[in-house]
Amino acid sequence: MNHVLRSLLISAAMMFAASSVQATIEAYEFEDKATEERFQQLTEELRCPKCQNNNIADSNSPIASDLRREVYRMLNQGASDDEVIDFMVTRYGEFVLYKPRVTEMTWILWYGPFVLLGIGGLVVLLISRHKRRPVSREVESGLDASERERLNQLLEQDKKR
Amino acid sequence: MRRIMLFVPLLIFIGLGYFLWRGLSIDPTELPSARLNQPFPAFELASLTEPSRMMTQDDLKGRPALVNIWATWCPTCKEEHAFLNQLAQQGVTIYGINYKDEPLKAREWLKRYLDPYAEVVLDKDGSLGIDLGVYGAPETYVIDAKGVIRYRHVGAVDAVVWKDLKAVMDQIEAEGAS
Numbered sequence: 001m002n003h004v005l006r007s008l009l010i011s012a013a014m015m016f017a018a019s020s021v022q023a024t025i026e027a028y029e030f031e032d033k034a035t036e037e038r039f040q041q042l043t044e045e046l047r048c049p050k051c052q053n054n055n056i057a058d059s060n061s062p063i064a065s066d067l068r069r070e071v072y073r074m075l076n077q078g079a080s081d082d083e084v085i086d087f088m089v090t091r092y093g094e095f096v097l098y099k100p101r102v103t104e105m106t107w108i109l110w111y112g113p114f115v116l117l118g119i120g121g122l123v124v125l126l127i128s129r130h131k132r133r134p135v136s137r138e139v140e141s142g143l144d145a146s147e148r149e150r151l152n153q154l155l156e157q158d159k160k161r
Numbered sequence: 162m163r164r165i166m167l168f169v170p171l172l173i174f175i176g177l178g179y180f181l182w183r184g185l186s187i188d189p190t191e192l193p194s195a196r197l198n199q200p201f202p203a204f205e206l207a208s209l210t211e212p213s214r215m216m217t218q219d220d221l222k223g224r225p226a227l228v229n230i231w232a233t234w235c236p237t238c239k240e241e242h243a244f245l246n247q248l249a250q251q252g253v254t255i256y257g258i259n260y261k262d263e264p265l266k267a268r269e270w271l272k273r274y275l276d277p278y279a280e281v282v283l284d285k286d287g288s289l290g291i292d293l294g295v296y297g298a299p300e301t302y303v304i305d306a307k308g309v310i311r312y313r314h315v316g317a318v319d320a321v322v323w324k325d326l327k328a329v330m331d332q333i334e335a336e337g338a339s
Contacts, residue, residue, distance in 0.1 A: 049296035052189060062261065063296050066287050091294040093195035 194313040202292035209281035222308040225333045226254035232262040235298040241317035249277035257281035
């Protein structure tokens with residue numbers, strides 16, 4: 001019995017410890033599930049300008065918290081995802097997007113890998129064709145017709161002996 | 162044809178090497194300002210020295226000036242403060258934006274370390290900071306007489322940085338004269 005009580009107490013203590021750690025990132029209340037999901041997605045796709053390898057959902061820097069508040073405010077006012085992204089880009093530049101928009105400048109980023117894949121495939125195709133050709137052809141000895149005839153004669157002579 | 166093909170790996174290596182070498186000299190923490198050559202964002206915020214007086218972006222117009230984002234919680238701001246005082250003494254107009262700070266502490270700071278600012282805008286919740294694209298104090302902008310942002314520097318202003326800022330301000334002066 002004592003054992004059970006103790007483990008209960010420990011687990012309760014751990015729960016409180018966990019909640020105090022989480023308190024650094026503020027909790028936002030949403031009217032509906034869809035908005036909450038959009039908030040999650042947007043804050044995960046937006047990069048924190050100060051701590052550059054974090055998105056603003058994960059970072060607890062003051063600027064990230066300000067930007068989360070701003071995203072929350074905009075979503076509550078009925079802004080679309082594009083409006084939120086435009087808001088961020090006009091202030092912090094394309095840099096803040098972890099998922100860059102498809103523009104002329106980012107074509108190489110979006111389509112470059114497929115072009116490289118195509119080039120690679122082409123090279124493989126060319127090489128394999130190149131290799132196959134000499135195999136299917138007759139083995140060349142470098143002799144012309146009269147020389148070949150003589151060679152055959154010599155071989156025949158050999159057999160007769 | 163065969164011969165040329167042999168050089169392809171070398172060419173790829175040179176291309177790759179160029180990009181990697183360039184990458185070494187690029188500072189990833191230095192972001193291009195999205196606000197460059199755009200008018201200063203609109204705001205309506207109280208003055209730090211007279212909290213009852215509201216200021217707008219129009220109060221920053223009239224002559225080329227520096228706009229300095231600062232706060233008492235920012236150690237680098239303290240570092241550059243003496244230099245800003247020097248600039249103010251030389252007759253450079255500097256506007257301050259007190260960013261996410263406590264007004265009492267900020268006023269105390271200006272009393273203690275002297276006040277280089279022609280005006281200080283109180284941006285307590287950082288909304289003007291977000292509109293400007295500020296991601297860390299201190300930041301210093303050069304604006305022209307019409308309030309258009311011409312240059313942005315992130316980090317402390319010192320003699321070396323001032324050379325760049327001065328060049329932009331001189332250019333603005335030259336434009337105004339012609």
